[in-house]
Amino acid sequence: xxxxxxxxxxxxxxSKYAILEDIPGSGFHDNDRNHVNQTLFTAPQKNxxxxxxxxxxxxxxxxxxxxxxxxxxxxxxxxxxxxxxxSFKRVNMANAPGTARNxxxxxxxxxxxxxxxxxxxxxxxxxxxxxxxxxxxxxxxxNEYP
Amino acid sequence: MAHNKVDVxxxxxxxxxxxxxxxxxxxxxxxxxxxxxxxxxxxxxNTSSNAPAVCESMQSTFATNGPGTNSTSVTPAKRDTGRAxxxxxxxxxxxTTEPTVLTLQRVIDIGQFNGVVINMFPFDxxxxxxxxxxxxxxITSPNNVNFSGALSGEE
Numbered sequence: 696x697x698x699x700x701x702x703x704x705x706x707x708x709x710s711k712y713a714i715l716e717d718i719p720g721s722g723f724h725d726n727d728r729n730h731v732n733q734t735l736f737t738a739p740q741k742n743x744x745x746x747x748x749x750x751x752x753x754x755x756x757x758x759x760x761x762x763x764x765x766x767x768x769x770x771x772x773x774x775x776x777x778x779x780x781x782s783f784k785r786v787n788m789a790n791a792p793g794t795a796r797n798x799x800x801x802x803x804x805x806x807x808x809x810x811x812x813x814x815x816x817x818x819x820x821x822x823x824x825x826x827x828x829x830x831x832x833x834x835x836x837x838n839e840y841p
Numbered sequence: 842m843a844h845n846k847v848d849v850x851x852x853x854x855x856x857x858x859x860x861x862x863x864x865x866x867x868x869x870x871x872x873x874x875x876x877x878x879x880x881x882x883x884x885x886x887n888t889s890s891n892a893p894a895v896c897e898s899m900q901s902t903f904a905t906n907g908p909g910t911n912s913t914s915v916t917p918a919k920r921d922t923g924r925a926x927x928x929x930x931x932x933x934x935x936x937t938t939e940p941t942v943l944t945l946q947r948v949i950d951i952g953q954f955n956g957v958v959i960n961m962f963p964f965d966x967x968x969x970x971x972x973x974x975x976x977x978x979x980i981t982s983p984n985n986v987n988f989s990g991a992l993s994g995e996e
Contacts, residue, residue, distance in 0.1 A: 732853070732987065820927075825916040828914070
């Protein structure tokens with residue numbers, strides 16, 4: 696797998712968002728507000744997520760049914776997964792929600808970063824998506840693979 | 842185990858006047874069909890004289906721009922949080938580039954001023970999304986308003 700190629704695509708996507716964050720009215724600028732309800736901000740960083748220019752970028756392989764993170768995205772995603780795991784160390788997993796139980800006991804032990812790639816089966820993806828976006832509050836941008 | 846009920850919510854999706862926008866969509870996993878049972882649509886328009894929004898229920902092959910690509914991915918929320926099975930279908934909201942290929946199935950005009958529709962498919966007539974394909978709710982609003990709503994279903 697060409698990790699460098701996909702890492703550069705991910706970096707390119709983040710660079711595009713960095714440009715948009717400097718343009719008022721793009722929806723990503725700090726001061727952009729909802730055009731109907733002016734009390735609401737539109738940028739992710741004003742809504743509890745990270746800046747879009749700091750998003751994790753994942754690649755979905757619909758044929759092989761795998762979601763990939765490459766290079767620094769893989770390292771960062773795995774770090775967040777482990778950080779989430781740490782927060783459950785003192786929790787009685789018998790009482791945890793089904794998704795947390797599934798992640799902690801079955802799915803997370805199966806994943807790791809190998810050669811700069813973090814691969815997650817598409818059938819397990821929604822649980823990891825919940826962990827990263829809903830629990831760890833990280834923004835994510837998807838892309839197709841290859 | 843079947844009957845894993847889920848909701849796919851989206852709140853305050855901005856619609857720009859006259860532009861068709863796919864606001865919510867779900868793609869069934871390969872070989873696992875998704876049974877869509879409800880579509881919730883509401884708007885926050887505050888001008889009573891505005892023309893209604895055209896809300897289209899579409900089938901989608903997701904040949905391009907599947908959930909997550911050029912859209913904001915959404916975790917389908919399980920109704921029964923005790924269940925450990927992972928939801929197989931993937932979902933997203935707010936497409937910036939429209940998905941393809943879309944086939945119109947149903948259409949309804951809904952008022953933007955306090956317009957609310959909860960379309961509950963009859964028990965014996967759900968909207969079946971076949972494996973690897975999807976359902977998309979596309980809205981064309983003549984005015985700048987926000988959409989909030991959800992898709993509900995089970996797999």
